[in-house]
Amino acid sequence: MCGIVGIASNKSVSANIVNSLKKLEYRGYDSAGLATLSNNLINEKKCSGRVEQLEKILFKAPAEGNLGIGHVRWATHGIPNEINAHPHSSEIVSVVHNGIIENSNNLKNQLEKKGLKFKSQTDTEVITLLLTEELKNKSPLDAVHETLKKLEGSFALGIIFKNFKDMIIGARRGSPLAVGYSTNENYLGSDSYALKSMTNKISYLDDGDICVLTKDNVEFYDFRKKKINKKVLLLSDDKNIAHKGDYKNFMSKEIFEQPIAIKNCINEYIDKSRDEINFYNFPIKPDSIDKIILVGCGTAYHSCLVAKYWFEEFTSLTVEADVASEFRYRNLKFNKNSLYLFVSQSGETADTAAALDLCKKNGVKTCSIVNVVESSIARNSDWVLPIHAGPEIGVASTKAFTGQMLLLYMLSLKIGNLRGDIERKYYQTKIINLKKLPDLLQNSLKTEDKIQLVAKDFLKSKGSMFLGRGFSFPIALEGALKLKELSYLHAEGYPAGEMKHGPLALIEDGLPVIVISPNDKYFQKTISNMQEVIARGGKILLITDSNDSVISENIRFKINLPHIEKSLSPFLTTIPLQLLAYHVALLKKCDIDKPRNLAKSVTVE
Numbered sequence: 104m105c106g107i108v109g110i111a112s113n114k115s116v117s118a119n120i121v122n123s124l125k126k127l128e129y130r131g132y133d134s135a136g137l138a139t140l141s142n143n144l145i146n147e148k149k150c151s152g153r154v155e156q157l158e159k160i161l162f163k164a165p166a167e168g169n170l171g172i173g174h175v176r177w178a179t180h181g182i183p184n185e186i187n188a189h190p191h192s193s194e195i196v197s198v199v200h201n202g203i204i205e206n207s208n209n210l211k212n213q214l215e216k217k218g219l220k221f222k223s224q225t226d227t228e229v230i231t232l233l234l235t236e237e238l239k240n241k242s243p244l245d246a247v248h249e250t251l252k253k254l255e256g257s258f259a260l261g262i263i264f265k266n267f268k269d270m271i272i273g274a275r276r277g278s279p280l281a282v283g284y285s286t287n288e289n290y291l292g293s294d295s296y297a298l299k300s301m302t303n304k305i306s307y308l309d310d311g312d313i314c315v316l317t318k319d320n321v322e323f324y325d326f327r328k329k330k331i332n333k334k335v336l337l338l339s340d341d342k343n344i345a346h347k348g349d350y351k352n353f354m355s356k357e358i359f360e361q362p363i364a365i366k367n368c369i370n371e372y373i374d375k376s377r378d379e380i381n382f383y384n385f386p387i388k389p390d391s392i393d394k395i396i397l398v399g400c401g402t403a404y405h406s407c408l409v410a411k412y413w414f415e416e417f418t419s420l421t422v423e424a425d426v427a428s429e430f431r432y433r434n435l436k437f438n439k440n441s442l443y444l445f446v447s448q449s450g451e452t453a454d455t456a457a458a459l460d461l462c463k464k465n466g467v468k469t470c471s472i473v474n475v476v477e478s479s480i481a482r483n484s485d486w487v488l489p490i491h492a493g494p495e496i497g498v499a500s501t502k503a504f505t506g507q508m509l510l511l512y513m514l515s516l517k518i519g520n521l522r523g524d525i526e527r528k529y530y531q532t533k534i535i536n537l538k539k540l541p542d543l544l545q546n547s548l549k550t551e552d553k554i555q556l557v558a559k560d561f562l563k564s565k566g567s568m569f570l571g572r573g574f575s576f577p578i579a580l581e582g583a584l585k586l587k588e589l590s591y592l593h594a595e596g597y598p599a600g601e602m603k604h605g606p607l608a609l610i611e612d613g614l615p616v617i618v619i620s621p622n623d624k625y626f627q628k629t630i631s632n633m634q635e636v637i638a639r640g641g642k643i644l645l646i647t648d649s650n651d652s653v654i655s656e657n658i659r660f661k662i663n664l665p666h667i668e669k670s671l672s673p674f675l676t677t678i679p680l681q682l683l684a685y686h687v688a689l690l691k692k693c694d695i696d697k698p699r700n701l702a703k704s705v706t707v708e
C-alpha cells in the first residue's frame with residue numbers, strides 16, 4: 104500500500120504535499136514524511152503516526168523548497184517508527200516507495216559488503232543506497248534505470264536528487280503511479296485521487312515506465328529507456344469528494360448514503376420504462392458462457408459469495424468464487440468461454456490485479472466491477488461495470504459492498520434472461536422489485552436505535568459468532584469481518600448448519616451470537632440451529648423480516664427488517680450488521696475511519 108506524492112513547481116510545495124498526503128491516508132496511515140530541496144540540500148521531515156503529526160512538525164520547522172516528494176506508509180518491512188518512515192535519503196538522493204522489494208535482503212548484504220551503512224529496517228533503503236552508488240558516475244535517469252534492473256518485486260517510486268533542483272523521477276512496476284499536469288507545476292501521485300485537488304489532467308504509467316518531471320515538462324520512458332508518449336486523460340469532477348458533512352465520520356456517512364448510492368446505480372443500469380437492465384458489449388456472448396468465476400478480496404470477496412447464489416438461481420451456469428490471493432497461485436485451467444469477474448472497490452488491490460493479469464496472460468476475457476473507474480483493474484479489464492457509489496473513504500467497506508452486490512445481482516439476472524434460463528416475466532418482476540430497494544434500505548437504517556442498545560452487550564464479551572444459511576451465510580462472514588476490523592473483537596462467521604460440526608463447542612453462557620435469518624427457504628432450519636445455540640447459553644441477536652411469534656422466546660434482541668423479496672434479503676440484512684460494527688467501535692472509542700493496522704487500498708500482496 105502506501106501513498107506517494109511529488110510536486111515540481113515554481114513556488115513552495117510542502118503545504119500542497121501535506122494536503123495530498125491527507126487524501127492518500129486511505130492507503131496507509133502509520134507514518135508520514137516528506138523531503139524537499141532547498142539551498143542545495145535535501146530537507147527531510149518524517150514521523151510515526153498520521154499526516155496531522157507531520158503537519159505539526161512542519162509548523163515548527165517548515166520545509167522550504169519548490170520541489171518535493173511525500174509519503175504515507177503502511178508498514179511492511181520494519182515497525183512503523185520515524186526511522187522507517189519514508190522518504191529514505193542519502194546525502195544526494197531521496198526516495199519514497201510503495202510496494203515490496205523481494206530481493207532486498209540480498210541487495211542489502213551486497214551493499215553492506217561494500218561498506219555502506221543502513222539506518223532503517225526497510226526494503227526501500229536499498230533503493231536509496233543503490234541509487235547513491237549509481238549516481239557517482241551516471242545521470243539521474245541512467246542511475247534509476249540501472250537500479251531498477253536490480254530490483255525484484257513491486258514498486259512505485261518517487262525520487263529527488265540533491266544536485267537537480269527541478270527534477271522528480273517516478274517509476275512503476277506492479278504498483279500504480281500517475282502524473283498530473285498544470286501550469287508551472289507538475290505532479291506525481293499514487294493515484295488520481297491524490298492529484299484531483301491540483302489538476303484534472305493526468306496520465307498513468309504502465310509497468311516498466313519511468314517518468315521525469317520538471318515544473319514545465321514531463322517525459323516518459325519505457326523499460327528500455329526509449330522515449331514514449333502517454334495519453335492525457337481528463338478526470339471527472341467529484342464535487343462531493345471527501346466531505347463528512349454533518350456526520351461524525353465517513354463510515355456513518357457512507358452507511359447512510361446507501362439508499363441513494365443504490366438508487367444512482369439502479370438509474371444507471373435500469374431502463375425503468377421498459378423494466379430492462381442495460382448491459383451492453385458483453386466480452387463473451389451470454390449464450391456461449393460456460394462458467395462464471397468471481398474473484399475479490401475481503402468484503403469484495405463476500406459480494407462474490409453472495410453472487411454465487413444469485414448466478415446459481417437465475418442461470419444454469421456453474422459458478423465459482425475465489426479469494427484473489429488464492430486464485431492467483433492456483434493451478435488453474437483457463438477456459439475461453441468462462442467469464443472471469445473481478446470485484447474491487449478501489450480497483451487497485453494487488454492480489455485482485457494480479458489475478459486479473461493472470462487471466463489476461465492466459466487469453467481469457469475479463470470483466471471488472473469497480474467503484475474507482477480510473478483504477479488499474481478497470482483499465483486492464485476487457486469490460487468494466489462501475490458501481491457508481493461515489494468515493495468511499497472509510498476503510499471499512501459499506502456502500503461499495505451493497506453496490507457490488509447490486510451490480511452482481513443485475514448481471515446474474517441479465518445473463519439468466521439473455522440465455523433464456525429464466526422467463527421474461529420472472530425477470531421483469533425481479534426488476535420491478537429491485538426498484539423498491541432504495542426505500543427499503545432507508546427503512547432498514549431505522550434499526551439504528553435498537554442496534555445502539557445491542558452494541559453495549561459486545562463490550563463485555565470475549566468474542567461473537569455470526570450465523571446464516573444460503574445468502575445469509577456470506578452476509579454472516581461480512582458482519583463478522585466488519586466487527587473485527589472496526590472494534591478489534593474476535594468474531595466468526597459460520598454457515599448455521601455447520602455449527603454442530605465443531606464451532607458449537609465455542610458457545611458458552613452469554614456469548615453474543617448474531618443469527619441472520621430472513622423469511623426464506625432456510626428459515627426454519629436456521630431457527631433450529633439458533634435453538635441449539637440458545638440451549639447452550641448463547642445470547643441471540645436475531646435479524647429477520649419474519650413475524651413468527653414463536654421465535655421471539657429466549658431471544659435477547661430481535662431486529663425487524665422490512666419484508667423484501669427473498670433474493671434481495673442480503674441487501675437489508677447487511678445494514679444492521681454494519682451499524683452494529685459501527686456502534687460497538689464507537690463505544691470502544693476505536694478509530695472508525697482508520698482502524699488499526701489496515702489501509703483502504705491494499706496494494707501489496
Ligand code: M6R
Nearest residue numbers: 401402403447448449452499500
Ligand atoms: O478495494 P477492494 O474492494 O479490492 O478491497 C478489498 C478489501 O481489501 C476490502 O474489502 C477490505 O476487506 C475492507 N476493509 C473490508 O471492510
